[in-house]
Amino acid sequence: MARTVLFISDGTAITAETFGHSLLTQFQATEFRQIRLPFVDTREKARDAVELINRASEADGVPALVFNTIVNKDVGALLNDSQGHVFDLFGTFLPPLEDILGAVSSSSVGQAHGIRNTHDYEDRMEATNYALTHDDGISSRMDEADVILIGVSRSGKTPTCLYMALHFGIKAANYPLTEEDLEKPRLPEFLRKHKDKLFGLTIEAERLAEIRETRRPNSRYASIKQCRYEVNAAEALLRSEGVPSLSSTNASVEELGSRILLELGLQRDLF
């Protein structure tokens, strides 16, 4: 029997969801049914939310968990009359922050994932366009790139680049190491001249074969033999060129992106 968890906010509820989800991953024996309720910004919507909480609690036979980041205190307070266990995330931390900063919080809704800092937001959008136009070796002009991911086809370069662009505003290009590249002792010159920006993505041959199989079933491209050859050759090339690398076999794009920025010293002030 799963326990219902609700992430409720007057904004996107992305903060409530991200934080609540993190806490829940620490209880892997419990099964959770997770629901996000964004834009709960009126008393009426809050009362609808209470009804949903109560219905879920009754159906589950245990009180639902509620992670609440509603900024408007009057609206948020209504949730406390529900049958759920309500964790008031802002209410817990804003008062001590107000003390430390000697300032009163602005009670403004939906700032976290809005376009508060237009400049940073435009950077993220520009980086996303950059990633799209510098994906998969489309362009070999990479002067503007912050990072250039290299690796064999389907090693995870594209989603990792898109994540870094969308989330961090990092201009991430990527180039697939082809068989022709792998037969040579050195990386192509247009990559070598950007050595400081290069980062390798590798992957276990077995996992690569699985991924390629869904794309081109029963092909040479997806065969374990071909995958082993390419992965081994790519890893040897990265090693001999001194290009740092990570494996995408067991790492998410979030983990890969964060590690790459850290290792290349590309950590920026955020947002």
Add this chain to the structure above:
Amino acid sequence: MARTVLFISDGTAITAETFGHSLLTQFQATEFRQIRLPFVDTREKARDAVELINRASEADGVPALVFNTIVNKDVGALLNDSQGHVFDLFGTFLPPLEDILGAVSSSSVGQAHGIRNTHDYEDRMEATNYALTHDDGISSRMDEADVILIGVSRSGKTPTCLYMALHFGIKAANYPLTEEDLEKPRLPEFLRKHKDKLFGLTIEAERLAEIRETRRPNSRYASIKQCRYEVNAAEALLRSEGVPSLSSTNASVEELGSRILLELGLQRDLF
């Protein structure tokens, strides 16, 4: 003078950053210098972090703010000896959660943004590939799509689709309304047959002209006259076809994505 804020975790620090950043947006009069410190998973790295906190606190003349989601209690505790104000995000909420759930938290690191649920992670990656291969009207076969965004060129369709795909695992296609489409009284038939999945993105003509100007300076495409014509015609078409729509002028991809999922009833259980 900016106050330094550090988001520290033994994982990606995305949770600490997302939550801490949300709190800080409530204090818009204060300027913050925000630093993310991911993968602080040893005592040695924690001691390095303490040094960084202390240096920043001394340079700023006020204690740095530290949002800490380190799961390992021994490693995390070291931060409390720093000169910063440390907010222990997990330490605050895990004990009451343990009481409610009657379970002990697993103290496992980096679960939140790892590949805990392989199936969901693969959905997200598949959706990202889908968004790329169904971007900008590349493919008119949209049977698999969860949502199809339509709007004039540069109204924000592509980044919104990518965000929905990467973050929510939603298969989002998009189609640009061309001048030819806008001259007709109805949407193209291959869109009309997916009416329930259609969502419009619109944008103020002035903003659209700015965005297009950076892409093709001094072009008819970027002229305010052309932008006004296209936006008006697109909005009229969306209205007459009964397609719901949102404006991207002042909304981020996070807000647009969340609202679209809510309005189309595509809210999924998360992660």
